[in-house]
Amino acid sequence: MASPGLSNRNNGKRLGITEPISLGGPTEYDVIKTRELEKYLQDARLYESQEEAVSREEVLGRLDQIVKIWVKTISRTKGLNEQLVHEANAKIFTFGSYRLGVHGPGADIDTLCVGPRHATREEDFFGELQRMLSEMPEVTELHPVPDAHVPVMKFKFSGVSIDLLYAKLSLWVIPEDLDISQDSILQNADEQTVRSLNGCRVTDQILRLVPSIQNFRTTLRCMRLWAKRRGVYSNVAGFLGGINWALLVARICQLYPNALPNMLVSRFFRVYTQWRWPNPVMLCAIEEGSLGLQVWDPRRNPKDKYHLMPIITPAYPSMNSSYNVSSSTLRIMLEEFQRGNEICECLQAMEANKADWDTLFESYDFFEAYKNYLQIDISAENADDFRKWKGWVESRLRQLTLKIERHTYGMLQCHPHPGDFSDKSRPFHSSYFMGLQRKQGVPVTEGEQFDIRATVEEFKQSVNLYTLLERGMEIRVSHVKRRNIPNFVFPGEVRPLRLSKVTWGSRRGSELKVSGDSQPDKLCEGKTDLDGSDGGQKRKRVDDNVETNSRYAKSLHLSSGEVHAASPPISNISSCSTKCESMDANKKVDDSIADSLEKIENPADIPYQNGQIEVSSRCKPPNDSLPAAANTSSSKEAEKMALGKNMAGPYVSHQALPELDELEDDSEHGHQVKDFSRNMKSSQMEPSEESVSVSAPVNSSNGAGPSTDSYNGGLEELEPAELMVPSSNGTPPEPVAQKKSIIRLNFTSLAKASGKSS
16 A cells, blocks of 8 residues: 655745745643643544554555456456566555544545556446455445546445545556656546546645644644534535645644644634635645646636635645535634634633633534524435435535525525434434525515525426436425424434523633623624625624524414514624733734734725625734834734735635526526516515415425436545536426425514514
């Protein structure tokens, strides 16, 4: 098994496209806090045991032997002479979390088999090798997905989950010391091979571009845990996946090359809270290459202009690894970055032992955050059909978020839950959930109504165009109030009591009271900006929007009657910018960095689209620290220039636009706009009350024709696939008749809603 790229000695050369922000080393405080962080990660059971590590190595060694036997077998079958048969070789490479060294117990291993030019993917890899594996007793749950965007063979080998890709090179013989990081390896390679090689090439390049692999790994483990607990770890749901978080962390390591994980975590939130998206995050310059492969470039490629949060892969051909991010998911992640920044700043300022890492890693209570949800239920008749159906639906769920955003002009915001839930009483069944809320900080129009019936129907039609659709594969979309969320989503299937939950905001307030500080604003003072105006105009605070939003009552009209509830808050915390004292020389330097960020990376300098939230956070040293900070004026200027370069370059003018080209064509969009406008007009004539109307659950089963699309095998793609599945006759879906089931959100003014009970 090959493991190139562990060494990243740079011989003193700069890593990254700019100079570091700070070269300051760790203080004693950083050393102590980093040890606490490492212990926290160990207590969270993020590290596998030595026995499991040995077992994985044995499985990989055994798999490498199998592919070597396989390639010799097919070489002999194809009539090659004995010398070529003897020299025939194939190799196993790893990538993903295992290659990065951040995998946890029970995690699968992403592997790549590299074979010679005469070993084909269709006949040999998904033919002979699949047959060999199926006959081995240690191989279970074998599931080939040859038609995926990245063809993959999934199975368990001695209990270890394996995702195996295949890359066919133009070489007759694969050398044992093959270096797949060389661009020449892509010569004459087909698209599937390029995609399959990309994971390994990106992973190895990341390890070469970070100054300390150990600090990078610890910080990445921390950020992965944080993202999972805060519900923003999912590529397929429109958030960020493993490769995205790795690239973001690697960039922070480049900007603070001598920092320990404690400081890197804090600076992660500080930098990305103030990052001016859609400016791209890049570990190195994008190379054009000599093979003519398309690289990410919004100046040349129209689709690249629509990416909201570009995180560019460092290996040729460079591409955006986060194309799935939508305006809603970007808004949610920015709120979470802001929360993390506040916590890290305030914890450092107060140096309170009781404010431990639990505060930062507090789990997000998704089912308490909103009053209205969409529930998407899927089911099938047997385990094999359900596995295929579930994978297909998951790969299409992002369409629903994008379509709702687009057809309501971004006024109805969606928060998809990154996971699924199963009802144990119903075999072969899963449920997905999306939180719904009106865009914050926007005046409510009298009689305003959001009719997403046609949007949901269009989504179901695209899902039902699945090529492998079988009888019993069904999808059902319905509206559910928070009080009616099914019990099987909660731990132990027991709905928790709605008690006052201790959150970061309440903890912060209690700590300030306990400390007896007569001026708590010196530690933390809240101020968050919502996108509403440009330039220097003040935005409304998130808390203000929460208060305003809670005034708007909603009623759900069902056949059985009417219930009332308040609209959901935008966040369970108040976003704030923090004043904190300088704790050490390193902290003083970084305070000056924040001032530079304010001047150079202030998000107010750039207009946001699609209802994105604009946030800013900075650390202001008190007056007594200013002389010390002034002593570092020369370093501040260098840091200011480095930050300027982070925001400059050939892509600085790139501005993301709505994801228009990622959905249906303009004619179909025009039809939907027309329907939406008609619903808006008709709603003016209805009784003026704020409501969510559902005449019946939206249900659908197999009945659609086949499609040329096939299920993406679940691996994180580095290139976007087509999002809109055409109908079997190539025409847009027919308009939805008025008799269809309806999911309709109706928002009206405070004056009309204030009289409703909640």
